[in-house]
Amino acid sequence: MNEQSTGNGARPMIVCRDVHKWFDDFHVLRGIDLTVDTGEVVVIFGPSGSGKSTFIRTINRLEEHHKGEIIVDGIELSHDIRNIEAIRREVGMVFQQFNLFPHLTALQNITLGPIWVRRWPKQEAESVARELLERVGIPEQADKFPAQLSGGQQQRVAIARALAMQPKIMLFDEPTSALDPEMIKEVLDVMEELADSGMTMLVVTHEMGFARAAADRLVFFDEGLIVETGTPQEIFSNPKEERTKLFLSQILQH
Amino acid sequence: MASVATETEIKRPQQQISLPRWLRQNLFNNWYNSLLTILALWLLIRAAPPLVNWLLQANWSPVLSRPVLYFVGQYPAAQLWRPAVGVVLISFLLGLSWGVWRGPLRTFALVLMSIYAVLALLPVGMETLGLTGRLFLAGNILVVVLGLAASRTPLGKGRWVILLGLLSFAVFILLVRGFAGNPRLPQIQTTSWGGLMLNLLVAAVGIVASFPIGVLLALGRRSRLPVVKLFSTLFIELVRGVPLITILFLGSILLPLFLQENVRIDRVIRAIIGMTMFSAAYMAENVRGGLQAIPEGQYEAARAIGLNGPLTTGLIILPQALRLVIPAIVGQFIALFKDTTLLIIVGINEILGIGKSLVLGNPEWITAQKEVYLFIAIVFWVFTYAMSHSSRRLEKALGIGER
Numbered sequence: 001m002n003e004q005s006t007g008n009g010a011r012p013m014i015v016c017r018d019v020h021k022w023f024d025d026f027h028v029l030r031g032i033d034l035t036v037d038t039g040e041v042v043v044i045f046g047p048s049g050s051g052k053s054t055f056i057r058t059i060n061r062l063e064e065h066h067k068g069e070i071i072v073d074g075i076e077l078s079h080d081i082r083n084i085e086a087i088r089r090e091v092g093m094v095f096q097q098f099n100l101f102p103h104l105t106a107l108q109n110i111t112l113g114p115i116w117v118r119r120w121p122k123q124e125a126e127s128v129a130r131e132l133l134e135r136v137g138i139p140e141q142a143d144k145f146p147a148q149l150s151g152g153q154q155q156r157v158a159i160a161r162a163l164a165m166q167p168k169i170m171l172f173d174e175p176t177s178a179l180d181p182e183m184i185k186e187v188l189d190v191m192e193e194l195a196d197s198g199m200t201m202l203v204v205t206h207e208m209g210f211a212r213a214a215a216d217r218l219v220f221f222d223e224g225l226i227v228e229t230g231t232p233q234e235i236f237s238n239p240k241e242e243r244t245k246l247f248l249s250q251i252l253q254h
Numbered sequence: 255m256a257s258v259a260t261e262t263e264i265k266r267p268q269q270q271i272s273l274p275r276w277l278r279q280n281l282f283n284n285w286y287n288s289l290l291t292i293l294a295l296w297l298l299i300r301a302a303p304p305l306v307n308w309l310l311q312a313n314w315s316p317v318l319s320r321p322v323l324y325f326v327g328q329y330p331a332a333q334l335w336r337p338a339v340g341v342v343l344i345s346f347l348l349g350l351s352w353g354v355w356r357g358p359l360r361t362f363a364l365v366l367m368s369i370y371a372v373l374a375l376l377p378v379g380m381e382t383l384g385l386t387g388r389l390f391l392a393g394n395i396l397v398v399v400l401g402l403a404a405s406r407t408p409l410g411k412g413r414w415v416i417l418l419g420l421l422s423f424a425v426f427i428l429l430v431r432g433f434a435g436n437p438r439l440p441q442i443q444t445t446s447w448g449g450l451m452l453n454l455l456v457a458a459v460g461i462v463a464s465f466p467i468g469v470l471l472a473l474g475r476r477s478r479l480p481v482v483k484l485f486s487t488l489f490i491e492l493v494r495g496v497p498l499i500t501i502l503f504l505g506s507i508l509l510p511l512f513l514q515e516n517v518r519i520d521r522v523i524r525a526i527i528g529m530t531m532f533s534a535a536y537m538a539e540n541v542r543g544g545l546q547a548i549p550e551g552q553y554e555a556a557r558a559i560g561l562n563g564p565l566t567t568g569l570i571i572l573p574q575a576l577r578l579v580i581p582a583i584v585g586q587f588i589a590l591f592k593d594t595t596l597l598i599i600v601g602i603n604e605i606l607g608i609g610k611s612l613v614l615g616n617p618e619w620i621t622a623q624k625e626v627y628l629f630i631a632i633v634f635w636v637f638t639y640a641m642s643h644s645s646r647r648l649e650k651a652l653g654i655g656e657r
Contacts, residue, residue, distance in 0.1 A: 062554050089560040099555035103573050112569065113559035158555075165559055 013038045013073055013169055013200045014059060020067035021054060028054050029065065030224035038168075041201045043211040046221030047247060052204045055221070056171045059202065060091040073168055089117060092162030096174040098154040100146040106133065106157045107142040113165045125164070132160035136190045152183030156190055163194075170194065172203040206251055212236065220244045313622040316612050317629045321373075321383055323612065324633075327448015327603045333432075333440070337451055338390060340426040345370075345394045347419055349401020354410050357651045358644035363398055365640040370394045423458075444522040448603030450633065452522070456604075457591040460529040464590070465583075467530065468537025469576075473567065475542060486538070493535035498593055501528045506600040525597050533590045540582040544575030577652050584645035588638045595634075605630055 014036040021029040028051045036042050044052045057063040058070060061077055061084045070077045072087045100109050110129035114120045120128075133139045136156040138149075146154050155175060162170060172191065176184045188210045195201055195214040205211070211218055211232055218235040220228045220243075228241045239245045282288040317324070326337050345366065352363040374391035376383065404410065409418075430447070432439040447455075474486030493501070505528040506521060513519070548571050556566040576583070598607040609626040613619050619626075 060558055062557065085560060085562060088558060091558075093555075093558040095551060095555065095558075097551050099549075099551035101552065101555070101570055101574075103577065113561070116565055116569065117560040161559065 011038050012036065013040070014202070015071040016059075016068070017070075018068035019055070019058060019065045019070060021051075021058065021063065021065050028224050029058070031068070032224075032226060034219065034226065034229075036169075036200060036202060038200055039198045040216045041195045041199075041214055042203070042217045042219060043215040044202065044204045044219045044221055045206055045208075045211070045247075045251075046227075050221040051224040052221040053173050056173055056202050056204055059169075059171060060088050060093055062093075089165060090167055091169045091171060092165055092167035093171045094155070094158050094162055094173065094175045096177050098146070098151070098158045098178070100154055100158055100161070102146050105143050105145055106138075106149065106160075109146070109157055110161045110164045113161065118165065129160070129164055132163055133157070135163075135193075136160050137186065150183060151179045152186045155179065155183075155187045159187075159190055159194075169200045169202065172201065172205065174204050174206075176205065176207055208236075208248075208252060220247065222247070308624075312625050313619070314625050314629075316609075316616070316619040316622045316626050320612065322387070323449060323608055324605055324630075325449045326451050327608055328446050329430075329442065329448070329451075330446065333442060336429050336432070336439075336442075339429060340451075341390075341394060342397055343422040343426060345397040346401040346404075347415070347422060349398035349403075350405050350409065350418070351401075351415050352398075353402045353405020354412055354415050358647040361643045361647060362640050363402075365636060367395050367398050369636065370398075444520050447522065448605075449608050450605045452597070452602060452604045453591070453594040456522070456526050456529060456594045456597065457587075459526050460533055460590050460594075461587050463526075463530045464533035464537050467534040469541050469572070471534060471538035472541035472545060475538065476545060490535045490538050493531055494539070498529070498532050499596055499599055501532050502596060502600050504528070521600070522602065525600065525602055529590060529593065532593075533586060536586050536589075537583065540579045540586060541575060543582065544577075544579035545571065547578050548574055577649075580645055580649050580652070584641060584648075588641050591638060591641070592634060605633065 012035045014034070016032050016034045019029055019032040020027070030051075032051075032055055034042075044056065046052050054063055058065045058077075059072060065077070073090050075083055075087055077083060077087060100106075101112070104112065107126065107129050110132060111122070111125040114125040114128065115122055118125075130139060130142060133142055136159055138153050138156055141149060141153055141157070146157070149157065159170075159175075175191070176187050179187060184207070188207060191201075191203070191210065192214045203210075203215070215232050217229060218232055219226055220235070220239075220241070222243055228235070228239060228244045230240075235244065236248070239248060281291040322334070326334065329337060348359065348363045348366060351359045370391045373383070374388045374395075409415075429439070430442065430451075431444075432441040434441040471486045471490055474482045475490060477483045477486070502525060505524040509519070509524060552570055552574070553566060556570045561569065594604055595606040597604045598610065601607075603611070609630050613623050613626050
């Protein structure tokens with residue numbers, strides 16, 4: 001329905017037009033326009049409080065937007081709960097705090113969605129879950145509970161849980177911010193592999209190494225607006241906006 | 255890595271605990287604890303001899319001369335086999351559940367078996383308990399073992415046990431109640447029911463019914479639908495704001511006034527409804543406490559994988575919330591069981607009522623009140639202790655995967 005694309009001919013997977021959101025009186029998103037093509041990997045970065053997390057959470061309706069439109073895979077997000085549930089089935093999400101279900105094993109965390117939402121038979125769901133655990137590198141942890149896993153392992157289970165629903169889009173909300181430094185790499189490796197496999201990804205992160213290696217496009221957020229977008233090359237070597245330069249110099253100093 | 259460690263391995267120093275040292279550490283470690291120790295010792299010395307004295311010459315005849323009365327009340331002696339069948343059913347089911355679920359139910363089964371053994375071997379009360387009674391009790395120990403053995407057969411599946419439990423409950427009620435006009439199973443009015451049987455019946459139905467109602471009320475109170483929320487909140491606050499006795503009185507005196515002439519609800523059922531409502535309101539608040547402890551991230555993660563509201567509640571939120579409040583829920587169950595003694599006030603002959611009327615109805619026993627109440631207290635303690643012990647085991651069994 002929306003043949004607006006960024007030029008490489010791919011169908012847009014996510015189209016956001018003039019998206020606004022308020023928290024009470026606070027105008028947190030002040031008109032976001034962004035189109036993400038199928039298979040594109042977009043990294044969103046910016047200072048805390050700039051609305052980047054809120055923005056990606058509007059895409060699967062964990063946050064409601066108050067003005068503008070969001071179209072995901074051809075379905076417009078509205079108040080219709082059926083639309084919301086249809087979109088959530090196609091959009092996987094990985095959270096900063098992992099949010100695994102603590103009363104279920106790693107395997108049960110992953111099979112829950114396929115069994116109860118997709119209505120797969122249990123055996124099929126379990127064999128897919130084991131493949132996914134293999135893919136994220138922890139097949140031996142299938143029967144452990146989240147509390148028995150390290151942060152990096154938990155986040156990889158969370159990624160497998162999202163992938164088990166066979167989503168068309170993956171949203172990552174600061175997936176490595178709560179991790180100890182030595183565990184960040186194992187999660188980023190999985191994400192890079194996912195990016196290479198052609199998944200459409202929207203990633204909020206400050207891991208600029210990941211952005212350089214895996215992102216097709218970088219988006220810089222500040223004060224509820226997109227300040228600048230460009231390829232990693234453009235943003236890192238030649239940022240146009242003063243604010244982008246300043247922010248990058250702050251986070252890349254170390 | 256062991257090469258260095260073997261030579262320089264340092265053992266944790268062993269602490270020698272001698273009696274004087276233990277005393278100093280635990281009883282006399284500072285001046286106020288020393289004072290408390292001495293005070294407690296003095297109280298013990300003062301209180302112990304009279305207590306021992308009383309125990310030695312206590313008159314247990316109000317308990318020993320009519321033991322059956324405490325358990326089934328004035329149920330006709332010729333029909334006693336009917337509640338007895340109920341006891342056999344319970345023994346069998348408990349043995350079966352022990353085999354299927356292990357852990358918490360083991361405690362219950364073991365406690366029940368020891369009660370049977372103690373009663374069967376009781377050196378006193380020969381004439382009242384009788385050989386039949388003793389053989390029956392001893393036989394029930396075998397029935398529990400039989401149930402345990404049956405759990406190894408195809409019957410030993412959770413759903414079969416639950417089904418069998420519900421079925422036995424219905425059988426038990428029909429059997430004890432009987433049918434009007436049936437010569438083999440004459441109807442026995444609930445006015446003739448009594449004793450511990452009634453306490454257990456009211457408590458069991460109250461627990462089984464108030465748990466789901468309480469959970470629904472807790473969910474209702476957090477619902478976004480205004481009518482559901484208002485109803486749940488009103489119900490909880492109204493019931494919690496009223497003493498249980500008042501509710502029981504309302505049920506026994508006021509309720510019949512509202513009903514039509516020809517509609518009569520049995521007074522035991524009215525009592526059960528009252529206790530269930532009361533317990534459900536408290537249950538709801540316990541469960542709500544658990545629901546509030548679940549972080550928002552759990553809801554978000556559930557929604558993000560596409561679970562709808564009811565599935566999120568049933569698969570993600572409730573299992574975690576209920577586990578958090580097991581101690582409070584079991585506390586509520588124990589309170590409900592103990593509160594069944596309040597039925598004495600609306601004229602239902604539960605165990606306390608039996609004890610009281612025995613003492614008051616017999617001039618020679620009027621001085622033996624202490625013994626009767628002590629006996630009843632012990633009966634309650636055995637059951638409630640088994641409940642709280644099982645609850646702790648349940649917490650441990652479900653504790654895996656705690657955050």
